[in-house]
Amino acid sequence: MGDITWLTNTTFNGYEQSFIIAGPDGKTAFPATIEDILRLNTLCISQSIIFGTQVGITGLLFVILMLMTKRDKRQSAVFLLNAGSLLMIFIRNVLACLSLNSIFYNFYNWELAYYPVGPELKHAQDVNAAAEVLGIIINTLIFSSLVLQIRIVCCTLTHTAKIGITVVSVIVALAALTIRFALAVLNIEYNIFGIGTSTIQQFQLLTHMAKANNIITVAAIAFFSAIFVVKLAFAIHLRRKLNMKQFGPMQIIFVMGCQTMFVPLIFAVISYYTAVGIQINSLVPTVVAIFLPLSGMWASAQTANEKLVRADSRFHRALPIGATDLSNAKAYGSTKTSDTADTLVDDDDDLPYHGTASRSKTTARSEDTPREMDMARDAEMGYLRNGVVVDRTYSVRSD
Structure with missing residues (x-):
């Protein structure tokens, strides 16, 4: 055919x-x-x-x-x-x-x-x-x-x-x-x-x-x-x-x-x-x-x-130290919460000063004297020895 x-x-x-x-x-x-x-x-x-x-x-x-x-x-x-x-x-x-x-x-x-x-x-x-x-x-x-x-x-x-x-x-x-x-x-x-x-x-x-x-x-x-x-x-x-x-x-x-x-x-x-x-x-x-x-x-x-809404670092502010009992492990903002994706407080050196009791190495300024820095560390260690955990995380949940 x-x-x-x-x-x-x-x-x-x-x-x-x-x-x-x-x-x-x-x-x-x-x-x-x-x-x-x-x-x-x-x-x-x-x-x-x-x-x-x-x-x-x-x-x-x-x-x-x-x-x-x-x-x-x-x-x-x-x-x-x-x-x-x-x-x-x-x-x-x-x-x-x-x-x-x-x-x-x-x-x-x-x-x-x-x-x-x-x-x-x-x-x-x-x-x-x-x-x-x-x-x-x-x-x-x-x-x-x-x-x-x-x-x-x-x-x-x-x-x-x-x-x-x-x-x-x-x-x-x-x-x-x-x-x-x-x-x-x-x-x-x-x-x-x-x-x-x-x-x-x-x-x-x-x-x-x-x-x-x-x-x-x-x-x-x-x-x-x-x-x-x-x-x-x-x-x-x-x-x-x-x-x-x-x-x-x-x-x-x-x-x-x-x-x-x-x-x-x-x-x-x-x-x-x-x-x-x-x-x-x-x-x-x-x-x-x-x-x-x-x-x-x-x-x-x-x-x-995107669990966290994070602003620019220049808008960051130091947050007061919160007391979180690790035995509960349910506090909002605790480092053990699974919803914490990041922190609003980073390692910037331009954070303002909020008193010696709440300062750490990340919040201390360059003009602080060694004695003031030692006092801040001693105060923080005192909180830790008394069973209080220093918590600097603060998550903003998007859901």
Whole structure:
């Protein structure tokens, strides 16, 4: 076969050639084209890639989230909402992958719009209807998490401003959820249980509703992210005024908040201009559900690595000597505490003088006489002999 040389006919399109398939009665001839086969093939491949990608990334992130989150943090409402949304997205996309092997994607049934009542049709309808219901639950979990996090971020505002932002956020979330619920109802009625009997007008209504849901969902996510990012931007600006310029948890959440606002918008714009049924719009809530817990884990890891907020050495001041009983080993600031990452008192020689009783070799100045230095050491040794430990550590915990 490889030795055959074909002569090209520029007036002939091989993909448009038709072939005849018999109808369910075994007699009626029905014309089909190769282009129809390729269209269904492209639809199945694109959907399997999109659904499979979401299954892999949400499943992996859910496992990581469960392993990386501390036990006491797993009871928080934000964690439950974020983990629940990941789990629901995972289940929904598994069901969507299963539906690709159903009667809905069989070329013979798809080409003839012939879906006989039977176990295969009922199974396909149940799987797709369950996936649609899970879509509503996913959006509910995501918007609930956004509303809750907006309320947490705005807790430092005035009572009136906090209530106003919360009310507006709830209204925006309810508007997006209402459109999503209406889309799910129409899709279940016309496209799942009414497959093969839906009219052109119903299909057009379903298409317009899907585009409206796409727009309102992205607008709502952008609204929440904008409030979140603006509030954090002011907080970061204030931190810079306080000479706290390290790349910390607030900057991390700020970056992820910007991504939560712009990345779903990219997928929404792409899905708006792509062919119907490609399901790129399903990536919009998935991206948001991924970024929400991911930003929290990144920020927590950064916080764990930076246990101490340390200023410049020129701002250091000598701290009075504290008495810590080592028998308890629980005093905050004791050298035995595991939370002490560093000390605010270093070995600088420019520390001020606070009396001979509290001086050591690190706090003595060069102009002190040898007699004064000996008196300071004798006084300190006296404290040690009486069972008192000189403690100069003072940790500032970031958690």
